[in-house]
Amino acid sequence: MKQVLVVDDSAVIRKVARRILESLQFSTTEAPDGRAALVACEQGMPDVILLDWNMPEMDGLEFLCALRKMPNGTAPKVVFCTTENEVGHIARAMHAGADEYIMKPFDQHIVRSKFEEIGLV
DSSP states (O other): OOEEEEEOSOHHHHHHHHHHHHHTTOEEEEESSHHHHHHHHHHOOOSEEEEOSSOSSSOHHHHHHHHHHSTTTTSSEEEEEESOOOHHHHHHHHHHTOOEEEESSOOHHHHHHHHHHTTOO
């Protein structure tokens, strides 16, 4: 079973994402911000990371840049999941190493579609 790390400062978003991902047969763990996500990745690198942009402590872009510098940090697929919809934000995320981008709010169909595009479903 593939492992997904859901990184979002909203407990509600993490809960919704967990339900969707587990219905798609993924094992999930959670982190409330980028710093906690880095600790989780040090303990065990997930297959995919569903990543919010705007978070306290360390935002999604900072986390992604730090992740990609870690040993084996290029392995996980990273899907940004955010309300940031400006072309510049999306371009920065993709340039930093994101594999895909999902806008909030999202549902199971959107998550499944994006995960299919990057070869996870």
